[in-house]
Amino acid sequence: MRKQKIGILKISILTSIIIFGIFSSSVLSEKQNTKNINLNYNIISKDDKDIFLQRVEHYLYLKAEESEQNFIVNYSFPPDYNHQVPILLEIFDDSTANIIEYDIVDDFNKPNQLAKFIIGSIQKDEIVLIHFTCWVLLFNNDFSDLPYYVKIPNRKEIPEEYIIWLSSTNVVQKNRVLIKYHAQNLKGGGDNLINFASNISDFIKNHRYFLFLIQLNLKVFFSQDALTTLFINGENVGRSHLACALLRSNNIPSRVLLVNNDQGFWTQMHYMVEYYCPNYGWVLIDSTMGKTPYETNKQIINRICYPSDEDDTKKDYIIPFMKGEEQWLWIDNENIYPYYIDCDEGSKSQMFSENQITTNSFTADYAFFITQSVFHQYRKYLGENLNEQNLLHLDNAIDNQKKGINEFKENQDINEYIYHMDKAYDEYKQIEH
Secondary structure: OHHHHHHHHHHHHHHHHHHHOOOOOOOEOOOOEOOOOOOOOOOOOOOOEEEEEEEEEEEEEEEEOOOEOOEEEEEEEOOOEOOEEEEEEEEOOOOOOOEEEEEEEEOOOOOOEEEEEEEOOEOOOOEEEEEEEEEEEEEOOOOOOOOOOOEOOOHHHOOHHHHHHHOOOOOOOOOOHHHHHHHHHHHOOOOEHHHHHHHHHHHHHHOOHHHHHHHHHHOEEOOOOHHHHHHHOOOHHHHHHHHHHHHHOOOOOEEEEEEEEOOOOOEOOEEEEEEEEOOOEEEEEEOOOOEOOOOHHHEEEEEEOOHHHHOOOOOOEEOOOOOOOHHHEEEOOOOEEEOOOOOOOOOEEEEEEEEEEEEOHHHHHHHHHHHHHHHHHHHHHOOOOOOHHHHHHHHHHHHHHHHHHHHHHHHOOHHHHHHHHHHHHHHHHOOOO
C-alpha cells in the first residue's frame, strides 16, 4: 500500500511536469501531505540516475596526559555540498569515551561542518575511543558534460567568492620561479583549461616517481609543500598542493579537498583537488591517481580546505605513527591528544560503498531533496534540550532515518527509503519550538 501511494504521487507529478514544465508539490507523509514544505525545482532530464548510499567510519582514540574534566572534540563532518548530502551521524556502542552530548555544527568556513562531541572526565594516561560513522547519499557526476574547450580565465571572469583560492600559502607556493616554469611548460602554447588541468594531473602522477618509492620504502616522507613535492615527489597531500600551485599560478582557482575514498584498507584522509571551470563549476582531480575529471561517487568529501587549512597540514609523515594528520580534528584541551598506535591499529577511518540504486530522474532528485530537508531538521534539533514530548518526536524521526538507510542498504528499495524519510520529516515538524 505504501509503495502504491508513492507510485501514484510520482505519476501525478510527472504528468504535471509534462503539462506545465514546472511543479510545486507537498511532501508525502503516511496518510496525508506534510505541511509547510514545497518543491520548487525543475526536472532537467528524464534519464535514469545512479544514487549511492555510502558511509565513512571513524575510530578516534584519545589519550590524556593529565586527568581532565569535560572537554570538546570537533571532527570534520561531510558537508551538504553539490553531489552529496549527509543523512545521519551514528555512534557505535563500543565507544568507551563518556560522550555527554554530540551535535553537528557549522564550521567558520561554509559549507564545512563539524561533529562536536562533549566528552566527560578522563583520567591521566587513560585511552578512550569515539567510534562513529557518517551516512551520506550521493549522486554520481562523471563530468561527461564538461566542455572540451574552455579558455583559461582572466581575473575578471572569476566570481569574487572564489578569489580566495588564488592565494599563495606556505605550502602552495604559486609564485616560486620553478612552479611558474613548470606550469608554463605544461600549458604549452595553448589556452585550453581542460587540457592544462589534464597535463598537470598526468605530470604529478609520474614526476620523479622513483623518489616517491624510495621515501615509501624508507617509510619517511619529507615536507608536503608544493615545491618539495616538485623536487622529490610526495604523498597525496603534497601532490594536491603541487596541483593547486600549478593551477593558481595561471589564475585558476583551485582548492584541496579532504576526503575518504574506498581504498580497501584502513587509512586516514585522502587529499584531492578541485579547480574552477568558468560557466561550469568545480571539477575534481585525483592528483595521486593522475586523473581528471574524476567521478564524484568514489569518495566522500569531509572538508573543503581554505588557505588557512593549507598552512595547517602535516608537520611530519612517518608512516608507523602517522602524526600530524589532525588538521580535520580539533580538541580544546592541550592535555588530550589523538592516540596513534599505527595506521592499522590506531585512529583510523575508511569509506564504505553500501549500495547503489538506479532510478528515474524524478525519484532520484526527490530522494536527494527529502534527505536534505530531513538532515536540516536533524541538525536543528540534535543536541537541543527538548522536553519529553519533543524528544519522543526526535527519537522517532531518527528511527525512521535509520529504517530508511536500512531499506536502501539491505533491500535496494528507494520507495521505502523515501517513505521513511517522509515520516522522519513529519516527526521533526511536530517538534514544538
